[in-house]
Amino acid sequence: MIRRALVGAHGVLVVLALLTPQGAMAQGTPPNTGTVAVRPDTTDPLTRALEAEDRSAWPVAIAAYREAIDRQLQLPSPDGERLALGMLGLERVAAEAGQLDAIVTTIDGVVARRPGDPTVRAVQLRTLTTLARDIEARTAFEQWRRAANGDAAPYREYARLLLQQGRALAADSLLKEAAQRLGAGTAFVGEAAQLHVALQRWGAAAAAFREAFADQPWLETAALFALQRTPPTARDSVRQQLVASPPRLAAARVLANLEMAWGEPRRAWNVLGAVPVNDSTVAAWHDFAERAELGESWLVARDAWRAVVDRAPTLDAMRRAAQAALRAGDAAGALALVRTTVRAPSGSAADSMARRSAAMTQRAMLAIEIEALGDLGRVQEAQQRLDRLRSELDDDTRRVLARPLVGAWLRAGDLSRARAAMAGTDLEDDDELVGWMALYEGDLVLARKHLVRASTRRTELVDALGILARVRIERSTALGAAFLTVARRDSSSASRQFAQLADSVGSAAPALLAMAARLAPSGTALAVWEQVITAHPRSPEAPEALLALARLHRDRRDQDRAITRLEQLLIEYPTSALAPQARRELDRLKGQVPPAGR
Numbered sequence: 001m002i003r004r005a006l007v008g009a010h011g012v013l014v015v016l017a018l019l020t021p022q023g024a025m026a027q028g029t030p031p032n033t034g035t036v037a038v039r040p041d042t043t044d045p046l047t048r049a050l051e052a053e054d055r056s057a058w059p060v061a062i063a064a065y066r067e068a069i070d071r072q073l074q075l076p077s078p079d080g081e082r083l084a085l086g087m088l089g090l091e092r093v094a095a096e097a098g099q100l101d102a103i104v105t106t107i108d109g110v111v112a113r114r115p116g117d118p119t120v121r122a123v124q125l126r127t128l129t130t131l132a133r134d135i136e137a138r139t140a141f142e143q144w145r146r147a148a149n150g151d152a153a154p155y156r157e158y159a160r161l162l163l164q165q166g167r168a169l170a171a172d173s174l175l176k177e178a179a180q181r182l183g184a185g186t187a188f189v190g191e192a193a194q195l196h197v198a199l200q201r202w203g204a205a206a207a208a209f210r211e212a213f214a215d216q217p218w219l220e221t222a223a224l225f226a227l228q229r230t231p232p233t234a235r236d237s238v239r240q241q242l243v244a245s246p247p248r249l250a251a252a253r254v255l256a257n258l259e260m261a262w263g264e265p266r267r268a269w270n271v272l273g274a275v276p277v278n279d280s281t282v283a284a285w286h287d288f289a290e291r292a293e294l295g296e297s298w299l300v301a302r303d304a305w306r307a308v309v310d311r312a313p314t315l316d317a318m319r320r321a322a323q324a325a326l327r328a329g330d331a332a333g334a335l336a337l338v339r340t341t342v343r344a345p346s347g348s349a350a351d352s353m354a355r356r357s358a359a360m361t362q363r364a365m366l367a368i369e370i371e372a373l374g375d376l377g378r379v380q381e382a383q384q385r386l387d388r389l390r391s392e393l394d395d396d397t398r399r400v401l402a403r404p405l406v407g408a409w410l411r412a413g414d415l416s417r418a419r420a421a422m423a424g425t426d427l428e429d430d431d432e433l434v435g436w437m438a439l440y441e442g443d444l445v446l447a448r449k450h451l452v453r454a455s456t457r458r459t460e461l462v463d464a465l466g467i468l469a470r471v472r473i474e475r476s477t478a479l480g481a482a483f484l485t486v487a488r489r490d491s492s493s494a495s496r497q498f499a500q501l502a503d504s505v506g507s508a509a510p511a512l513l514a515m516a517a518r519l520a521p522s523g524t525a526l527a528v529w530e531q532v533i534t535a536h537p538r539s540p541e542a543p544e545a546l547l548a549l550a551r552l553h554r555d556r557r558d559q560d561r562a563i564t565r566l567e568q569l570l571i572e573y574p575t576s577a578l579a580p581q582a583r584r585e586l587d588r589l590k591g592q593v594p595p596a597g598r
Contacts, residue, residue, distance in 0.1 A: 045071060046082060049089055058097035065090040066106060073113055083110075084119040091123045100127050111140075115147045122157050129161045137161075152182060159191045168198040190216055197226040203237030210242055213250035223254050228261050232591050235262065242271075249275050253284050257291075265297035269304055282311045289320070298328035306337070322368045329489075331375035338365040338372065366397075367404050374408020375489065379417075382408050399425050406433060411487050415440060432456060440484045442477035444468060460486065463515060470508035479505075486519065495519035499528060510539035517548065526552050543569055543576040550585060563589050 049064035068086040072078040087110065094103045107124045114120050121144040128137035137158075144154040155178035162171035172195055189212040196205035209223040230238050242255040252275045259268035272288055275281050289304035305321030318337065325334035366389070373382035386401060393401070402425045409418035415437065427433050435450030448468045454461055464483060471479070482497035498516035502509040510532050517528035525548070532545040546569040553562035566586040570579055 044068075046086060046089075049086070049093075053089065053093050056096070058093050058099075061093040062090065062097065062099070062103070065093065069106070069110060073110065078114075080117070080119075083114075083117075087120055087123045091127060095130070100131055103127070104131075111143075115143070118148075118151075118153050121147070121154070125154075125157055126161060129158075129165065150182060152178065155182070156191055159195070163191070163194055163198060166198075168195060171195050172199065190219055190222075193219070193223065194226065197229075200234075202227065202230045202234040203241055206238040206241035207244075209254070210244065210248065210251045213248065213254075217250055220250055220254055224257050224261075227254070227258055230258075232588055239271075243274075247275050249280055249284060253288075256288055260291060260295065260297075265292055265295060265300040268292075269300045273303070273307060277311060282308060285311075286317070289324075293320070293324065296327075298324050299330070302328050302330065302333065309337075319365060319368070322365060322372075326368055326372055326375070329375075331372040334368055335372040335376065338369045367401055370401055370408060371404035374404060374411055377412065379408040379412045379414075399427075402427055403430075403433070410436065410440065410484070411489070413484060413488060432461070436483075436487075439464060439468075440480045440487070442475050442480035444471060444476060444479070445474050463518070467508060467511045467515060470511045471505050472508070473505070476501075476505075491519040492521065495524065495528075510536035510541040514541040514544060517545070522552055522555070537572075543573040543578045543582075546573075547578050547582055547585070550582070554585075554589065559589055 045064045045067040049061050049068055052058075052061035052064055065086050069083065069090065072083045072086065087107070090103055090106065091100075094100050104127060107120070107127060110117075110120050111124055121140070124140050125137060125144065128140055141154055141158045148154050155174060159171045159174050159178075162168075162174065171191070175192055175195060189208050193205050193208035193212055196202070196208055206223075206227060209219060209227070212219050213223075227238055238258070239255060242251045242258075244251075252271050256268040256272040259265065259271065269288065269292070272284060275284070285304050285308050289301050289308060292298075292301035292304055302321060302324040305317055305324055308317045309321050322334045322337040325331075325337060366386075370382045370386060373379065373385070382405060386405060390398065402421055406418050406421045406427060409415075409421055418437065422428050422433065431450040432454035435447050435454060438444075438450060439447035447464075451461060451465055451468065467479075478497070478501055482494055482501060485494040485497055495516045498512045498519070502512040502516070505512060513528055513532050513536070517525045517532070520528055529545040529549050529552070532539065532541050533549070536542060546565050550562045550565035550569070553559075553565065563586060566582045566589070569576065569582045570586070573579065576582075
């Protein structure tokens with residue numbers, strides 16, 4: 001006897017036996033007459049369909065899904081879940097194979113057997129709409145609507161399909177019909193919101209989203225994505241709807257995120273900070289404060305963290321509130337936050353845990369306190385504070401605190417005390433601090449060598465490197481003094497120093513003028529930027545000057561001059577990295593200018 005085994009695609013072993021007459025007789029079977037008997041495939045058709053779909057064997061999958069559907073329909077009580085899987089699978093693979101038209105008859109047959117099945121009806125409606133068989137799709141919708149007996153599902157599904165096809169007006173008519181038949185309510189607010197966006201009815205869209213959040217909170221992301229495209233002229237209507245009474249956290253959260261995207265962080269916090277307070281509100285404030293930090297909106301971040309601290313004080317929130325205040329230039333506020341935070345509680349021994357917690361907070365805030373005192377010009381007080389605590393601090397903490405102390409002495413202009421504070425610490429090898437020390441002393445070669453290796457890329461460091469890369473002289477005590485004036489936070493004096501030095505640095509002149517303009521008050525900056533454009537039109541700073549001038553004119557309500565400068569930037573410097581910003585500014589300004597004749 002010879003046996004040959006073949007393993008099928010589904011792991012079913014099919015054995016084909018070629019028997020001798022004696023073997024056949026021994027088995028009690030007729031002799032081999034030349035035909036081969038194959039065992040039928042009894043694998044579950046739904047399993048076969050899914051496996052075929054995984055292999056992208058579309059014809060096999062379509063046939064198996066049809067078989068799975070037919071088997072369910074032959075049962076006295078079909079399994080609705082398996083039937084739904086079969087219908088959805090059939091729709092899916094037919095679409096992949098480009099054969100949706102070939103399954104319409106199958107779908108119609110299932111609908112005839114199960115006229116009220118929402119999955120079957122939805123598949124039928126999607127298929128006909130995709131095939132652009134609009135009359136049949138409308139008929140299918142009407143049949144589903146009658147079978148659904150007042151359910152909103154047919155209207156919702158059909159409206160979504162029409163919106164996906166860009167047929168906003170047809171979807172609008174359908175939803176109006178739904179409101180008349182079923183009564184106005186929240187059943188269609190999500191679809192209505194998307195419809196209003198498609199028709200650019202921004203205020204109505206915001207109102208619909210706000211209503212939808214009550215039952216469909218997951219629409220917050222969709223609302224943010226959709227309403228972010230609101231043109232400047234329509235934003236007030238969106239604001240009005242989202243802050244309508246009574247205040248709702250979801251609507252306020254969406255509006256706050258929109259304001260951040262529109263470049264209005266203060267407005268964003270004003271909205272979110274006015275929401276009635278509960279645990280969810282505090283969580284929203286925490287998330288917003290983190291986003292404000294990422295956007296470097298430090299004053300707004302400070303206020304948000306303060307609100308969090310007032311309701312849910314934690315060491316991290318306290319530190320971040322003080323740090324944000326410091327970065328916002330509010331050294332006094334940072335100091336007040338630190339010293340309020342670290343006040344040790346008094347009382348019985350039962351308060352010992354609270355006192356230990358306060359001590360931990362004190363150590364965590366000490367670096368911020370030292371830096372804040374330095375910014376306030378109270379560097380001697382900072383030194384005394386550190387000296388008093390030195391015996392309580394470990395070596396790692398002392399090294400951490402050395403950096404803000406060195407920075408405080410530098411801002412005070414006392415380079416020798418700064419060097420003394422660095423002595424004996426690893427700051428003597430810190431490229432950034434050594435580079436700044438060299439720059440302040442006028443050693444431009446040493447400053448360039450160390451600052452280019454600094455681990456941070458703060459704005460002031462980038463500005464310094466930009467100038468050092470252009471200046472060809474090796475020493476300049478005047479330039480070092482100008483940078484030291486910047487470190488002392490005396491922007492007006494520093495601006496004058498950089499402007500006066502511009503004529504003495506050759507080709508680096510536009511870089512110094514740009515630095516002077518960035519530091520100057522708006523009235524003075526206007527003239528300095530104009531000088532960059534006039535005297536150095538081919539310099540790398542010229543596009544920045546045009547963009548800055550446009551913004552200054554915009555802030556002065558001189559839109560015509562602002563538009564002229566932006567158009568000049570786009571025409572003369574089309575490849576500039578600032579061109580996309582200029583284009584956005586130009587679109588925004590032109591959207592605010594009323595058409596001629598109005």
